[in-house]
Amino acid sequence: MTGTLMVDARDIEKRVTTAEGELQILHRVSLSVADGESLAITGPSGSGKSTLLGILAGLDTPTSGSVALAGRELTTLDEEGRAKVRADHVGFIFQSFQLLPGLSALENVMLPLELRGVSGARERAREFLARVGLSERLSHYPPQLSGGEQQRVAIARAFASQPRVLFADEPTGNLDTVTGAKIIDLLFELNREQGTTLLLITHEERLAERCGRRVELTAGELQGA
Amino acid sequence: MLALRLLWRNWRSGELKLLGLALVIAVGVVGAIALFTDRLERSLIQESNALLGADRVVRSSRPINPDWFPEAEARGLQQSQAVTFSSMVFAGEEMYLAGIKAVDERYPLRGNLVVNERAFAADGNVVAEGVPAPGEAWVDGRLLPLLDIALGDTVGVGEYELTVTRILVREPDGGNPFNAMGARLLMNLEDLERTEVIQPGSRVTYQWLLAADSDTVLRQGVEWLEEALGEHERIIDLRTAQQGLTNTLDTGQRFLLLAAVIGVLLAGVAIALSARQFAERHEDQVALMKSLGAGAGQVRRLYLTQLLVLATGASLIGLVLAEIAQRAIAWGIQSGFEVQLLAPGFYPYVFSLLTGVIALVCFALPALWFLPGVPPLKVLRRELEPNRLEASWQLFFAALAVVVLVALFSRDLALALSVLAALLVVLLITLGLALALLSLSRRIGASAGSIWRLAVASLQRRRAESLIQIAVFSVALMLLFTLLVVRTSMVAEWQATLPEGAPNHFLVNIPEHQVAPIQRLLDDENIERQPLYPMVRGRLTEINDNNARELDLEHNTLRREINLTWTDSLAEDNEIIEGLWWDDWQRSDADLPGVSVELDAATGLGLALGDRLRFSVGGLELRAEVASIRTLDWNSMRPNFYFIFEPGALDEFSPTYITSMYLPAEDKPFLNQLLRQYPTILVMELDRIIEQVQRVITQVSNAVQLVLWMTLFGGVLVLFAAVNGSLAARRQESALLRALGSRRQLILGSVFYEFAILGVLAGVIAIVGAEVLLMGLQLFVLEIPVRPHYWLWIAGPLAGAALVSGLGVAGCRSVVTTPPGKVLRELA
Numbered sequence A: 001m002t003g004t005l006m007v008d009a010r011d012i013e014k015r016v017t018t019a020e021g022e023l024q025i026l027h028r029v030s031l032s033v034a035d036g037e038s039l040a041i042t043g044p045s046g047s048g049k050s051t052l053l054g055i056l057a058g059l060d061t062p063t064s065g066s067v068a069l070a071g072r073e074l075t076t077l078d079e080e081g082r083a084k085v086r087a088d089h090v091g092f093i094f095q096s097f098q099l100l101p102g103l104s105a106l107e108n109v110m111l112p113l114e115l116r117g118v119s120g121a122r123e124r125a126r127e128f129l130a131r132v133g134l135s136e137r138l139s140h141y142p143p144q145l146s147g148g149e150q151q152r153v154a155i156a157r158a159f160a161s162q163p164r165v166l167f168a169d170e171p172t173g174n175l176d177t178v179t180g181a182k183i184i185d186l187l188f189e190l191n192r193e194q195g196t197t198l199l200l201i202t203h204e205e206r207l208a209e210r211c212g213r214r215v216e217l218t219a220g221e222l223q224g225a
Numbered sequence B: 001m002l003a004l005r006l007l008w009r010n011w012r013s014g015e016l017k018l019l020g021l022a023l024v025i026a027v028g029v030v031g032a033i034a035l036f037t038d039r040l041e042r043s044l045i046q047e048s049n050a051l052l053g054a055d056r057v058v059r060s061s062r063p064i065n066p067d068w069f070p071e072a073e074a075r076g077l078q079q080s081q082a083v084t085f086s087s088m089v090f091a092g093e094e095m096y097l098a099g100i101k102a103v104d105e106r107y108p109l110r111g112n113l114v115v116n117e118r119a120f121a122a123d124g125n126v127v128a129e130g131v132p133a134p135g136e137a138w139v140d141g142r143l144l145p146l147l148d149i150a151l152g153d154t155v156g157v158g159e160y161e162l163t164v165t166r167i168l169v170r171e172p173d174g175g176n177p178f179n180a181m182g183a184r185l186l187m188n189l190e191d192l193e194r195t196e197v198i199q200p201g202s203r204v205t206y207q208w209l210l211a212a213d214s215d216t217v218l219r220q221g222v223e224w225l226e227e228a229l230g231e232h233e234r235i236i237d238l239r240t241a242q243q244g245l246t247n248t249l250d251t252g253q254r255f256l257l258l259a260a261v262i263g264v265l266l267a268g269v270a271i272a273l274s275a276r277q278f279a280e281r282h283e284d285q286v287a288l289m290k291s292l293g294a295g296a297g298q299v300r301r302l303y304l305t306q307l308l309v310l311a312t313g314a315s316l317i318g319l320v321l322a323e324i325a326q327r328a329i330a331w332g333i334q335s336g337f338e339v340q341l342l343a344p345g346f347y348p349y350v351f352s353l354l355t356g357v358i359a360l361v362c363f364a365l366p367a368l369w370f371l372p373g374v375p376p377l378k379v380l381r382r383e384l385e386p387n388r389l390e391a392s393w394q395l396f397f398a399a400l401a402v403v404v405l406v407a408l409f410s411r412d413l414a415l416a417l418s419v420l421a422a423l424l425v426v427l428l429i430t431l432g433l434a435l436a437l438l439s440l441s442r443r444i445g446a447s448a449g450s451i452w453r454l455a456v457a458s459l460q461r462r463r464a465e466s467l468i469q470i471a472v473f474s475v476a477l478m479l480l481f482t483l484l485v486v487r488t489s490m491v492a493e494w495q496a497t498l499p500e501g502a503p504n505h506f507l508v509n510i511p512e513h514q515v516a517p518i519q520r521l522l523d524d525e526n527i528e529r530q531p532l533y534p535m536v537r538g539r540l541t542e543i544n545d546n547n548a549r550e551l552d553l554e555h556n557t558l559r560r561e562i563n564l565t566w567t568d569s570l571a572e573d574n575e576i577i578e579g580l581w582w583d584d585w586q587r588s589d590a591d592l593p594g595v596s597v598e599l600d601a602a603t604g605l606g607l608a609l610g611d612r613l614r615f616s617v618g619g620l621e622l623r624a625e626v627a628s629i630r631t632l633d634w635n636s637m638r639p640n641f642y643f644i645f646e647p648g649a650l651d652e653f654s655p656t657y658i659t660s661m662y663l664p665a666e667d668k669p670f671l672n673q674l675l676r677q678y679p680t681i682l683v684m685e686l687d688r689i690i691e692q693v694q695r696v697i698t699q700v701s702n703a704v705q706l707v708l709w710m711t712l713f714g715g716v717l718v719l720f721a722a723v724n725g726s727l728a729a730r731r732q733e734s735a736l737l738r739a740l741g742s743r744r745q746l747i748l749g750s751v752f753y754e755f756a757i758l759g760v761l762a763g764v765i766a767i768v769g770a771e772v773l774l775m776g777l778q779l780f781v782l783e784i785p786v787r788p789h790y791w792l793w794i795a796g797p798l799a800g801a802a803l804v805s806g807l808g809v810a811g812c813r814s815v816v817t818t819p820p821g822k823v824l825r826e827l828a
Helices: A049-056 A079-089 A105-116 A121-131 A147-160 A177-194 A205-210 B002-012 B017-052 B068-074 B143-147 B189-195 B215-228 B243-291 B296-337 B347-368 B391-410 B413-446 B450-461 B463-497 B512-524 B599-605 B670-677 B687-725 B727-739 B744-781 B790-817 B820-827
Strands: A005-018 A021-034 A038-042 A064-069 A090-093 A165-169 A197-201 A213-218 A221-223 B056-060 B078-091 B094-103 B114-116 B136-139 B154-157 B160-170 B184-188 B204-211 B233-236 B505-510 B533-543 B562-566 B575-579 B594-598 B612-617 B620-631 B643-645 B656-662 B682-685
Touching: A005 A049, A005 A197, A021 A049, A021 A064, A021 A197, A021 A221, A038 A049, A038 A205, A049 A064, A049 A165, A049 A197, A079 A090, A079 B296, A090 A147, A105 A121, A105 A147, A105 B002, A105 B243, A121 A147, A147 A165, A147 A177, A177 A205, B002 B296, B017 B243, B017 B296, B017 B347, B017 B687, B056 B215, B068 B078, B068 B215, B078 B143, B078 B189, B094 B143, B094 B189, B136 B154, B143 B160, B143 B670, B154 B184, B160 B184, B160 B189, B184 B189, B204 B215, B215 B233, B243 B296, B243 B347, B243 B391, B243 B463, B243 B687, B296 B347, B347 B391, B391 B413, B413 B463, B463 B687, B463 B744, B463 B790, B505 B512, B512 B656, B512 B670, B594 B599, B599 B620, B620 B643, B670 B682, B687 B790, B727 B744, B727 B790, B744 B790
Parallel strands: A038 A197, A038 A213, A090 A165, A165 A197, B094 B184, B136 B160, B562 B643, B594 B620
Antiparallel strands: A005 A021, A005 A064, A213 A221, B056 B204, B056 B233, B078 B094, B078 B154, B078 B204, B114 B160, B136 B184, B154 B160, B505 B656, B505 B682, B533 B562, B533 B612, B533 B656, B575 B620, B594 B643, B612 B620
């Protein structure tokens, strides 16, 4: 492990109440990710991967335990505080791309920059779309783009705001093998260039292999951390 | 600014278009109604003030204090003076007691003098420029045969000779029945002194006519006058001068108000529906923005700014549309009825602009309120449901909007609340009925053909949505039916107010010995007439031995001499509501004659059965006991009385007799014959007033009609918004069916039946609702008799089915014309 810790989670538990009674999704999960490290969280469906990612990224709160992200203790912050941390440090890539259908590719990439009030959003968005090879598709809308192209727009959007940590939820889950491979290459290339900390969920072996470290989540418990 | 960029992007992607359109229509419809009714109201007031000759008239038995003129001038009031009195007019051997009116150059301030070069001519009437020049007189056509003169001859008024130059056909305030004094002679005020007619003790009425261009100036002027006037002066406005007409105007205005309320409601429903669709589409967007680091506060600010900008923009566009619409309507009315509508005031513009903002805040905001609270985790777990504002709160805000808008619009809270209460009741009935009817249609659908089954299945699958749609359709149809029915019965009611053959002439001052011959003369000529009533003029002086003037009472029977009569048979529009009529009534121990009191007077004077009244009749005393209380119809154009005594009670006061009759225009020369034979009786010609009243009624009716159409358009928009709401899901489903090889007819057919079922159900519920609402409105707000509406029960469901299915098919047509692959891909 090198440098300072970008993510530091201790004894995270997550319980939810369902119609059938209380359900424990995460059991005392502790996990640290150093600045610049890349980590794959693997595990079967329903093992709690997405819940863990949500908590580590500050989208959700644990029932007990503590999470520090970029040195800020998330569990002591309210939603506005966590939003600030996300705005300053976090980027996302989703399985379903999460592009806004009414916005062009360029506008989708500009959106996080605009929300942060970054000046020169348009130029930077253009630049990152060029980096993912979509210079010719700036004014296209998501429904007019292929799945691979949509995920490239999402990658451009994630990196354009130059986050210190990037969370990716099954980034190749909705793509065919060939396209998926290209997306993986692109993701790691940008990650290396930017020195971003990468935390991704996958059950794709070749994606997990590219990461510096991997852990497996089974029934809410962490193996090989 | 980010919010503006987002607004533009949302607009471009079509997500705001329906919301924007609904707002534009809301402001447009409300604005057009507000502007138009404002113009109409101003014009009608002016038109009606033309009946008065001014906005206000100060009437006095003494000359108006000249110190007031400069003060009125300084306050921005226009003024004119008129002096009226009865005087003998001479021409050679002939003489006649004419009603003389001397006016200054500015007379009249409202309305016109209409003159002709010939007497009793059917054409050639022109609006006079100015008034008779000094030395000239304009006279009522009847005066020519009465005095045996022609135009150009001279007549003597007191010590002065005037040349008769024109026939006076119409004067603005010529119709106040109980002030009319025979045929009119109009002369210049400058000549008045030269006639030397007015001596101390003469019975003269001085009129000071006032008008102002702005309501504020007028109101402040009236307030000042009320302070300044003494006990001899009285301010007359239209309300006191023309009770019947005022009632018509009030009802007309209330209807327009009701139409506007309904317009606001319809637009509000459309806004709420489209806001709901907008919110649903934006859940994911907000979750994404929040995952990207936007806080709830930032999201709220972004959306609020977008909405406010949208509201402002839409309101401005709506206002432009409203202006165009009201101009078009006004143009139609002006060219059709040869009336001049006044420009609208400032308030309706401000109000229309506010409408957009208020409608958005109260109808749309509740549906959008949860958006900033959408959890960011939704980007990972789409099944998460945000905390929406409870439906009851959404209803509360919608209700609040209705009350605020209606109160702003009408400044009539009672109307707002009654509509609201009726709506809530109706909404509850709607929900219960909709649930029951929907389950009934399932049972029918199970045994039907494939198109029907598909339609019913679709309804069942979208059960919640179908219910909302039924509720929305029902409310929209209910409001439209209500408006339609109210309009119909109101116009019928107005037409019934002044039926063909309503009495249009009054004969007064008939001495007792002429009663029988005049009755005979009228009957020989087959003239429709009312009975002849004896009449004396008296003043109410004491109630139960207390001085009436010292009692703290407010009624116009206390302010002036009133007409008293006796009769043994009750006129048909009179109805005893308390006490007994003479046949059954017995004098009490006090042995006073009985008197029957009109309800309004009894209420104003606080009278009850058995109360003792004392009247002063020409210095003599008349005592009576209240025997009964009556209602009557002041609009009936028959002789009507506040106080009717038992037969014989007035015999010792030498009464004169009064009656009314109907004289068609072609029989008017009969008046000459009548007056030659009985020169002392007075004829009051109400036919001109009636004609004016009917003109006003026609105008209001037509305005009401147009407003109805505009509101109908708002209703169609609501239906469209509701259909549109389910379109996305329907497009996907239809595309899927198309991809699987369904024929176009099957898809459109099932859509048609689905919406037709919704339409019929909504139509039925709407009728139940409309009947409830109508009963409330007719009983409490408009006071129009409740009539059954059988046609509605057949037309309602049919209209509902036709409207809703038509809109549904129109909305879904694009699905079957676009290749299914494209639709599915765009929706993916």
